[in-house]
Amino acid sequence: MAGSTFGTLFRVSNFGESHGPAIGCVVDGCPPGMPLTVKDIQTQLDRRRPGTSRHVTQRQEADQVEILSGVFEGVTTGTPIGLLIRNTDARSKDYASIADSFRPGHADYTYWHKFGVRDPRGGGRSSARxxxxxxxxxxIARKWLALRYGTVIRAYMSQLGPIRIPFLSWDFVEQNPFYAPNADVIPELEDYMDALRRDGDSIGARIEVVAEQIPAGLGEPIYDRLDADIAYAMMGLNAVKGVSxxxxxxxxxxxxxxxxxxxxxxxxxxxxAGGILGGISSGQPITVxxxxxxxxxxxxxxxxxxxxGEPAVVQTLGRHDPCVGIRAxxxxxxxxxxxxxxxxxxxxGQCGEREDA
Structure with missing residues (x-):
């Protein structure tokens, strides 16, 4: 299946399905000699993990990562790093009713027309899983960036449906399930999500991502612009319909x-400019x-x-995020x-270590 590998030198190949035995990836191009442990990766997976609050899917996946290759005696070897995450709480029977029909707004319809076959269990390959x-x-990438440049990458929710969330402090972001930067708005967000779940409906969100301590000079002027590649990557995230x-x-x-x-x-x-001018980083924070x-x-x-092609009525049961932006x-x-x-x-690789940069 084309389209499962991302990156040029730091490359990631993603594999698996939502209700298969496991999901994972192969990371190729990570420089050798970098300290790396399961904890470095698990910390980030725990932030994304389902079932962490009543406002997200109640699928209970531990998302325990296994490092299969590319690390020896606690450091990267420069060879492909194999990562495996086993699926342990799939409930495929929840999708029996939609095996022959297509959910409006979902990839079911387009997958069927592209491949002529699809895995309806949890959306298969199109799942946010x-x-x-x-x-x-x-x-792995963020640890290398932090060690080399001191880079800090953070994100927060600035809007959930009609509710705008004024930025107050990064200190609040990791203290609530919404990644909201303002504690005062949490009760309103919780009430809104509780009502939404009772209605059996869903809502969208807006997420802001900021990278600080980025050196100037990354990117190319035309085809491999840094901002173009960022937009390309972000549009690969399930449910993203706009990037600025x-x-x-x-x-x-x-x-x-x-x-x-x-x-x-x-x-x-x-x-x-959001830290990018002419497709090249300016050294300012990159904001997306x-x-x-x-x-x-x-x-x-x-x-x-x-x-x-016959008329059908679709109702999706099972466990789903009423707002995928909450874990985004x-x-x-x-x-x-x-x-x-x-x-x-x-x-x-192109410019080396320029002393005048």
């Missing part, structure tokens, strides 16, 4: 005198915003068709880490 290996691979860098669509209303970030001997005076659509698997009855922050961080690690290695 396959983001777990991405987070595992991203944990820096001011994004708000730049439409800005004049050049406002949008262009002025530069002084002390540095930039603003960051409307994601629009995430509502979950397609809902209990509300919807009109559709079956494989014969660690995944978005991982994707940004993978892109940045890949570009850092590409830059090193």
């Amino acid at each position: 396959l983001t777990a290996p991405t987070v595992a691979a991203g944990a 860098i820096g001011a994004g669509f708000e730049s439409i209303d800005q004049r050049g005198s406002e949008h262009g970030d002025e530069i002084t001997p002390e540095g930039f005076l603003s960051n409307h 915003s994601l629009a995430i659509k509502p979950t397609s698997s809902i209990r509300v009855e919807r009109r559709s068709v079956n494989r014969a 922050a660690p995944i978005a961080e991982a994707l940004l880490a993978l892109v940045l690690a890949d570009h850092a290695l590409l830059h090193r």
Whole structure:
């Protein structure tokens, strides 16, 4: 199956299905000699893990990662790193009713037309379950970036459905299941999600991702622009329908005198560019915003068709996230880490260690 490998020098090949025996990935191109343990990866997987609050899917997966290769005596060897995560709580019977029909808004319809066969159990290959290996691979990338540049990558939710969440402090983000940067809004978010679950419906969200301590010079001017590769990676995250860098669509209303970030001997005076100019990192924080659509698997009855093209009514039972954006922050961080690690290695290969940089 094409489209399962991502990256140029720091490459990740993702495999598995939602209800198969296991999921995982192979990470190729990680530099040798970097200390790496299961804990480094497990910490990030635990942040994405399902069943951690009443507001997400109640599928109980421990998501315990196994390192199969590429690490010897606690350090990376420079060879492919094999990572395995076993599925332990799949309930395939929940999907028997939709085996012959297509969920509106889901990939069921397009998978059937592309392959002529599909695995309806949990969405098979199109399930957000396959983001777990991405987070595992991203944990390796982010550790290398942190050791080499001091890079810090963080994400938070800035909007859940109609509720906007003003940024107050990073300190709150890891203290609540929404990755919200403002403790005052948590009761409102909880009430909204409780009502949504009772309705059997779903909602979208907006996630902000920020990478700090990124060296200037990563990226290329035209085809391999850093911002283009970031957008490409983020659109590979299930349910993402929009990606913007820096001011994004708000730049439409800005004049050049406002949008262009002025530069002084002390540095930039603003960051409307989101840390990227002409496809190349400026050294400022890289800021990315994601629009995430509502979950397609809902209990509300919807009109559709079956494989014969006949009318059908679809109601999805089972365990699903009423808002996939709630668990998206660690995944978005991982994707940004993978892109940045890949570009850092590409830059090193092309320009070496320039003393004047």
